[in-house]
Amino acid sequence: MTVTITRRSDVDVRPVRTRRDWARFRGVPFLVYRDDPNWIPGDAADVGDILVSPSAGTRSRITTRAFLAYRNGRAVGRIAAIHDHVFDRQYRASTVFFGYFEAVDDPAVSHALLDAVAAWGRARSLTTVVGPMSPSMLWSAGVLVHGNDIPPLVGMPHNPPYYADHLESWGLTGAKDFHSFFSEDPHTLVQTPIFARKYEMGKRWKARSSVTVRPMNPATFDEDLERVRVLYNTAFADFWGFTPVDADEMRALAATMRPVMDPEIVLFAELDGKLVGFVMGLPDVNRAALGAVRSRFGLVRDLHTLLRWRGPGGRARRDHVRLDMMFVDPSCPDRGVSALLIFELFERIHDQGYRSVEAAPVQSDGGWFRSVLASYPVDPTRTYRIYERPITP
Known part of the structure; x- marks a missing residue:
């Protein structure tokens, strides 16, 4: 397929083709964020695995074209x-x-890049631009439109505040918002008067429930990962933007998280031997990565981050947890599974010495979002937005 070079003012947009192009592609963030003390290098989904040399499975799911x-x-x-x-x-x-x-902070640059995406899409008879997705909801999605002035949450996007202005001035409009909610001490929070009734209900439910909750067992990691994938595809079938996750994609995601996982706060809810619920507390490794070297070599950055994470003084950086990937089998007869998982997770977070938790991403029009605000009226810590625009001629 022939791709036309886009020109806006003094900006040229060209397809990425050569090794030198890919080096420049990886280098752009170092220019954009050079003065941002909160930026952490690296993409959630690796450029090489997704865009440069995708696996056969990735190629069967997506077709891509990168531009500079x-x-x-x-x-x-x-x-x-x-x-x-x-x-x-x-x-x-x-x-x-x-x-x-x-x-960089120039709408002409952003608009020219979006023009190139729209032209590529039209050439494939596609009619709507949606994003950002890098490359999907499973990995990294949305523009941070509130909360840009604090360090990013592990696994979630971070960007300059002007991105939203650039996208909206091109004609994109918000399609879906997601939020994060921060709690300084979740274990104490659920015992405060505002949660007292639910906390007592949760304890009574746990006493009579046949559901058992257990932590992750590293010896059965691969088997449990497949069970989680199957349940994920069932539980999120009606979630906005969901697509079924293949085994290789789930393994790739798990590989990025496993080095920093704490098995004690990755919880499985089972009923009669069947997995009916899952929640993952993920220690926020960004606390260590924020002080690591900003090398363009990912291996150097990762090794320095792990040294700061696991080495001397690392425990002091492991004090914050992201609550991620909570889902329950919709056909489970025990309707208290989600409450059981949350109460168990918060107790374990406290017992393991973590001090704070942040739940993300929480869909703005989802039931969990409404229940959080009903019980705990608090403003989101961060807001992420996915945009869309028709591109039919």
Whole structure:
């Protein structure tokens, strides 16, 4: 397929083709965030595994094209156009996603990159631009529109505040918002008067429930991971933007998290030997990564981060937990599984010496969001937004 080079003002956008192009693609964030003390290098889903040398499984799910924006011969922005075949089959849609978006503070650069995505999408008869997705909801999605001035939560996006303005001035509008909620001491929180009734109900439910809750067993990691994948695909079938997760994609995601997992706060709820619920507390390794070297070599960054995480003084950095991936089998007859998991998780977080927790991403119009606000009226710590725009001629 021929891709036309896009020109806006003095900005040229060109497809990424060579090894040197890919080096520039990886280097753009170091220009964008050079003065941002909260930025942590690295993409949630690796550029090499997704865009440069995708596996056969990845190629069967998505088709991509990466672009670079140049000004005076210097790369000042990047973006990837993504056609998710699984998503289009699932929703009978014709969508081109954009992801891996980074750009300097100049709307002309962002607009030229989005023009390139739209042109690529139209050439494939796609009719709507949606994003950012890098490359999907499972990995990294959305633009941070509130909470840019604090260090990013592990596994969640971080970007300059001007990104939303650039996207909206191109004509994109908000499609879906997600939030994070922070608690300084979750174990104490659930015992405060505002939660007292629910806490007592939870204890009574636990006493009479046949559901058992256990932590992750490293010896059965692979078997449990497959059970989690199957339940994930069942529980999130009606979740906005969901697409079924393949075994290789779940293994790839788990591989990025396993080095920093704490088995004691990864919990499985089982009923008669069947997995009916899951919740993962993920220690916020970003507390260590924020002080690691900003090397362009990912291996150097990762090793330094792990040294700060596991080495002398590392325990002091392991004080914050992201509450992620909580889901329950919708057919489970015991309706108290989610409460059991939350109460058990908060107790274990306290027992393991963690001091704070942040739940993310929480869908703005989901039932859990409404129940949180009903019980604990508090403003979100961060807000992430996914955008869309029709691109039919």
